[in-house]
Amino acid sequence: MNQNILTKPFVTKYNTAPFSKIKNDDFLPAFKQAIEDAKAEIDTIVNNTEAPSFENTIEALDFSGEELDRISSIFFNLNSAETNEDIQKIAQEVSPLLSEFSNDIALNEELFKRVKAVYKLKDSLDLTVEQQTLLDNKYKGFSRNGANLPEDKKLKLRDIDKKLSQLKLKFGENVLAETNKFEMLITNEDDLSGLPEGTIEAAKQLAESKDKEGWLFTLDYPSYIPFMTYADNRELRKKLAIAAGKKGFHNDALDNQAHVLDIAKLRFERAQLLGYKTHAHFVLEERMAKTPEKVSSFLNELLEKAKPASQKEFENLQKFAKEIDGIEELEKWDSAYYSEKLKQKLFDLDDEKLKPYFKLENVINGVFTVAQKLYGLHFEEITSIDKYHQDVLTYKVVDNQGDLVSIFYADFFPRAGKRNGAWMTSFKPQYVKNGDNSRPHISIVCNFTKPTKSKPSLLTFNEVTTLFHEFGHALHGMLANTTYPSLSGTSVFWDFVELPSQVLENWCYEKEALELFATHYETGDVIPMELIEKIKNSATFHEGMQTLRQLSFGLLDMSWHGVDPTIITNVKAHEVEAFKNTKLYPDVAENCMSTSFSHIFQGGYSSGYYSYKWAEVLDADAFEYFKEAGIFNKEVATKFKDNVLSQGGTEDPMILYKRFRGKEPQPEALLRRAGLIKN
Numbered sequence: 024m025n026q027n028i029l030t031k032p033f034v035t036k037y038n039t040a041p042f043s044k045i046k047n048d049d050f051l052p053a054f055k056q057a058i059e060d061a062k063a064e065i066d067t068i069v070n071n072t073e074a075p076s077f078e079n080t081i082e083a084l085d086f087s088g089e090e091l092d093r094i095s096s097i098f099f100n101l102n103s104a105e106t107n108e109d110i111q112k113i114a115q116e117v118s119p120l121l122s123e124f125s126n127d128i129a130l131n132e133e134l135f136k137r138v139k140a141v142y143k144l145k146d147s148l149d150l151t152v153e154q155q156t157l158l159d160n161k162y163k164g165f166s167r168n169g170a171n172l173p174e175d176k177k178l179k180l181r182d183i184d185k186k187l188s189q190l191k192l193k194f195g196e197n198v199l200a201e202t203n204k205f206e207m208l209i210t211n212e213d214d215l216s217g218l219p220e221g222t223i224e225a226a227k228q229l230a231e232s233k234d235k236e237g238w239l240f241t242l243d244y245p246s247y248i249p250f251m252t253y254a255d256n257r258e259l260r261k262k263l264a265i266a267a268g269k270k271g272f273h274n275d276a277l278d279n280q281a282h283v284l285d286i287a288k289l290r291f292e293r294a295q296l297l298g299y300k301t302h303a304h305f306v307l308e309e310r311m312a313k314t315p316e317k318v319s320s321f322l323n324e325l326l327e328k329a330k331p332a333s334q335k336e337f338e339n340l341q342k343f344a345k346e347i348d349g350i351e352e353l354e355k356w357d358s359a360y361y362s363e364k365l366k367q368k369l370f371d372l373d374d375e376k377l378k379p380y381f382k383l384e385n386v387i388n389g390v391f392t393v394a395q396k397l398y399g400l401h402f403e404e405i406t407s408i409d410k411y412h413q414d415v416l417t418y419k420v421v422d423n424q425g426d427l428v429s430i431f432y433a434d435f436f437p438r439a440g441k442r443n444g445a446w447m448t449s450f451k452p453q454y455v456k457n458g459d460n461s462r463p464h465i466s467i468v469c470n471f472t473k474p475t476k477s478k479p480s481l482l483t484f485n486e487v488t489t490l491f492h493e494f495g496h497a498l499h500g501m502l503a504n505t506t507y508p509s510l511s512g513t514s515v516f517w518d519f520v521e522l523p524s525q526v527l528e529n530w531c532y533e534k535e536a537l538e539l540f541a542t543h544y545e546t547g548d549v550i551p552m553e554l555i556e557k558i559k560n561s562a563t564f565h566e567g568m569q570t571l572r573q574l575s576f577g578l579l580d581m582s583w584h585g586v587d588p589t590i591i592t593n594v595k596a597h598e599v600e601a602f603k604n605t606k607l608y609p610d611v612a613e614n615c616m617s618t619s620f621s622h623i624f625q626g627g628y629s630s631g632y633y634s635y636k637w638a639e640v641l642d643a644d645a646f647e648y649f650k651e652a653g654i655f656n657k658e659v660a661t662k663f664k665d666n667v668l669s670q671g672g673t674e675d676p677m678i679l680y681k682r683f684r685g686k687e688p689q690p691e692a693l694l695r696r697a698g699l700i701k702n
Contacts, residue, residue, distance in 0.1 A: 027053055027056075028041055028044050028049060029050070029053035029094055030053050030056050030057070037408065037419070037427070037430050037462075037464075038451070039408050039409060039450070039464060040097050040409065040411075040451075041409050042097075042409045042410055042411040043409050044409070045097070047107075047110060047113065050094070050110075050113050050117070051113055051116060051117065054117050054120060057090045057094050058091060058120060058121075060090055060091070061087055061088035061090070062127070065084075065087060065128060065131065065134060067083075068084060068087070069133045069134050069137065074140075075136075075137040075138075075140040075141050077141055077150060077154060077158065080137045080138060080140075081138065081141055081157060081158050082507075084134075085157060085508060085509050086507075089508075091124075093450075093451060095121065096449060096450050098110075100450065100466065101411060102114050103441070103442050103448075104411070104412075104434055104440070104441050104442075104468050105412050105438075105440045105441060106199070106440045106441075106442075111192075111196055114192050115189065115192060118188040118192050119185045119188060119189060122181075122184045122185050122187075122188040123181065125168075125184075126180070126181045126184055129164070129168035129169060130168070130169055130170060130177045134165075135170040138161050138162055138165055139165075141158060142158060142161075142162040152673060152674055153506055153673040153674075156510060156673055160509065160510075163309070167297065167305070167308075167309075168297075169297060172296070172297070176296055179296060180293065180296055180297075183289050183293045183296070186285075186289055187286065187289050190286050190289070191286065193282060194271075194279050194282045194283075194286065194621070194624050194625050195442070197277040197278070198270055198271055198442070198621055198625070199442050201242075201270040201277050201619070202242045202243065202270065202442075202443055204277075205241060205242050205266045206233075206239055206240070206241055207239070207240045207259070207262060207263060207266070208230065208235055208239050208240075209226070209237050209240065209259070214256050215254075216254070216255040216256065217255035217256075218249065219249060219253060219375045221378070221472065221475060221478055221481060222249040222250070223238060224477065225245070225246070225472060225475055226238035226239055226240055226246065228475055228476070242263075242267050242270075242443070243437040244443055244444070245437055245470060245471060245472040245473070246437075247263060247267060248359070248483075248485075249472075250263055251263060251264060251356065251358075251359045251360065252359040252363045252374070253360070253363065254360070257356070257357070257360075260356040260357070260360060263356070264355055264356035264611075265356075265613050265614060268355070268611060268615070268616070269613050269614050269615065269618075270619035271618030271619045272594075272595075272614065272615040272618040272619075278618070279619065280615075280618055283583075283594050283617050284588070284591065284592075287302075287584065287588040287591070288589055290302040290584065290629065291587060291588050291589065301315065301585050301586060302585075302629065302630060303315040303581060303584045303585035303630040305630075306517075306584070306630035306631065309516065309517075310516050310631065310634070311516050311518045311637065311676055311677060312634075312637065315585040315630070318577075318581060318585075318633045319585070321633065321636070321637065322574050322578055322636070324690075325570065326571070326574050326578075326604065326605065328699050328700070329571050329574065329697075329699060330567075330571065330605075331567075332566070332567030332570075333567035333568045334567075334607070335567070336565050336568050337607045339365070340353065340358075340361055340362060340365060341353050343361060343365050343368075352609065354609060354611075355608045355609075355611055355614075358608065362564075362565055366561060366564055366565075369561075369564070370557045370561045370564070371557065372554070374485075376554070377484050377554065378482065379481060379544050379545065380541040380542060380543055380544075380554070381481060381483075381484065381486070381487050382479050382480070382481055382482075382542075382544040383435065383471060383479065383480035383481070383482055384480075385540045385542060385544070386482055386490055387416075387490070388540055389536070389539050389540025389541070390490060390491055390527075390540075392540065393491075393530050393539070394494070396655045397655060397657075397660040397664075398498070398502065398660060398668075399422055399423040400498075400501070400502075401420070401421050401422070402418045402420055403418060403419045403420075403421070404416060404417070405417055405419050408430065412438075414434060414435065414436050414438075415434045416433045417431070417432055418430070418431040419431075420501055427462050428462060428501055428502070429462055429463050429465050430462070430463075430464040430465070431464075431465050431466070431497065432450070432466035432467075433466070433467050434466065434468045435470075435480070436471060436480075437470040437471075437473070441468070441470065442621075443470055444621075445467070445469040445470065445492070445493050446467070446468050447465065447467045447468075447493045447496035447500065448465075448467075448468070449463055449464060449465050449466065449512065449513075450464040450465075450466060451463055452503070452508040452511045452514075453503035453505065453508075454505070454506065454507060455505070455506045460504070463500050463501060463512060465500040465501050465512075466497075467494060467496070469486075469489060471490075472486070479544055481544065484531070484558065487531055488528045488531050491528050491531050492527065493524065494524075495524035495525065495526060495528070496520075498523055498527070499512055499520075499523040499667075499668055502664055503668075503669060504669040504670075505672075505673050510671045511672075512671050513671075514671050514672045515671060515672040515676060516672070516676050517627065517628070517631045518631065518637040519634075519638070519641070519676035519680075520634070520638070521634055521635055521638030521639075522641045522645065522680075523667065523668055524638075525635075525638050525641075526641075526642040526645050526646055526649075526663075528642075529646040529654075530654060532558060533654050534555050535654055535655065536654065537550055537555055537558075538550070563696075563697055563698035566699065567697075568607065570636075570699070571605050571607065572605075573635060573636055574605055575601075575602055575605035575606075576616075576620075576622075576632050577632045577635075578601055578602075578604070578605065579598060579601045579602065579617065579620070579632075580620075580631070580632035581630065582597065582600075582601035583597075583617070584623075584629050585630065594615060594617050594618065595615050597617075640692070640693045641680065641688050643692040643693040643695070643696045644688035644689055644693070645680075645684060645688070646692075647692050648683075649663075662683050663683055666679050666683040667679055667680070
């Protein structure tokens with residue numbers, strides 16, 4: 024009898040994933056079965072004897088493979104948040120199968136003929152705006168994946184896609200292995216000088232958990248960031264910074280240099296095969312920016328505005344470090360340390376003074392209250408839902424009428440099987456089928472400081488903004504209200520997807536919002552007004568340098584993907600050249616960013632890293648609208664929900680944005696907020 028739980032409908036409350044009952048051995052057979060089932064659904068569409076119509080071809084295609092999508096969501100989310108050797112091994116087997124399957128669809132001539140037949144009739148069909156978008160997307164999906172290519176080139180495309188899926192996985196596995204491998208054990212208490220009490224306690228606890236004497240520091244952000252920010256021992260900061268910067272750059276079994284070159288070259292070859300000049304030309308056709316030229320001019324325009332400010336900030340920081348410690352030349356491992364000291368001097372604002380006001384549970388309740396005030400959402404923690412790790416929190420989200428909006432998972436602490444960083448994802452999308460609005464299952468994953476024996480999890484202000492950021496993405500997923508799964512939630516142009524996340528960060532700087540949740544974890548006192556003022560005043564501290572850093576990542580991305588990379592032979596030399604216009608600190612010979620730049624070599628940000636800055640323009644402009652009316656103004660919030668958060672990818676994002684805002688976004692709003700131009 025087949026006991027594989029993944030191949031049957033989930034008999035669970037709210038149709039959630041039965042994580043505790045899923046065995047690793049279930050995945051491969053379940054994937055194979057789901058692929059066969061999805062192929063059968065495609066065959067049904069292709070073999071339909073009726074003339075191709077929107078319903079029997081385009082709509083049927085969008086709802087096909089639902090079971091496969093569900094299994095993929097569960098599996099690949101686990102591979103990011105709770106992985107192990109078995110799961111990584113399965114990922115290596117499964118990725119080529121999925122790549123092959125998507126190519127089977129993309130290169131299915133009979134299926135394309137039906138899609139093309141409907142597409143040709145589009146002007147005579149009475150379609151809604153969402154249906155028109157879906158039809159355009161399906162047609163483009165085929166043409167952009169080689170449906171118009173001759174047979175030999177189709178085979179070549181399949182081969183490239185298969186190789187790329189495996190290379191990207193290997194790249195990510197190496198970065199995770201490098202992160203987990205490095206440990207810095209401190210046995211001399213003097214070497215802890217400058218570190219906050221909570222950081223020291225967490226390091227002690229980590230050492231104890233591994234049966235070691237002393238204090239253990241790793242490359243996980245809650246360990247790495249406080250050490251780089253507060254540790255007085257410059258040599259140890261250097262050791263940790265170099266270890267973080269040379270992930271995948273060792274010329275050993277975990278080296279990613281060849282993977283970087285291979286991924287860039289294969290992407291270029293793929294783009295050329297499809298008739299595009301570069302990978303960036305291919306990608307940006309489906310973005311708000313449209314062309315690499317537009318991206319380059321956008322990045323360089325911001326660079327021109329930010330560079331004078333960043334150089335001035337850097338000179339001041341250098342002068343400050345020399346004054347207090349006689350540092351002759353600032354290095355990368357001095358950046359966070361002296362910036363924090365200067366920030367404390369200028370604003371008398373120390374993250375350690377703020378942390379007691381940002382107990383994780385209070386911040387969670389705060390972001391829930393903000394969502395309730397803006398969008399009428401209510402969050403109820405429930406324990407009847409299965410989860411993939413004991414640390415995960417689970418919530419039922421309802422509206423003012425008590426109707427289910429979403430199921431919400433939150434996973435906040437680092438562990439060995441979890442990659443660094445923070446992200447939002449979903450286990451099930453929203454869609455409308457047979458009159459039923461099927462609600463989404465949304466998750467956010469972060470890596471915050473764990474509670475210790477004596478203290479709860481107290482967040483840095485940066486972690487507070489991270490939580491709000493990911494929750495902004497989550498709202499985009501939760502409030503989705505579209506008919507088709509492929510247009511739902513965060514399925515939008517990549518340079519639009521960061522708007523909901525980045526706009527929500529603005530509430531972290533507002534007195535009216537902070538007073539809802541920023542209370543001292545011991546006394547219950549609300550955060551004092553002078554601390555709120557200091558947070559606001561320091562918001563633009565080193566904004567020039569921060570902007571330059573973000574722009575440098577965007578320019579590095581375009582240097583890999585907006586050119587012919589076949590002439591690049593040395594990853595490090597290429598990177599040094601790409602960074603030359605944004606360089607402030609001396610280069611570190613042992614370090615290379617590209618070899619662990621997971622966003623562009625493993626995630627979906629290739630030719631898209633600029634989108635963080637692009638979306639900042641949108642979010643600064645959008646928040647000015649909220650500020651004009653009041654940050655909890657129901658009318659503006661409803662316009663944002665109705666025109667942006669609920670609409671997914673149903674229309675061109677600029678149309679949606681203008682419907683919300685009444686005009687196109689103005690870059691000046693961002694430059695004003697950043698203090699780079701005067702009001």
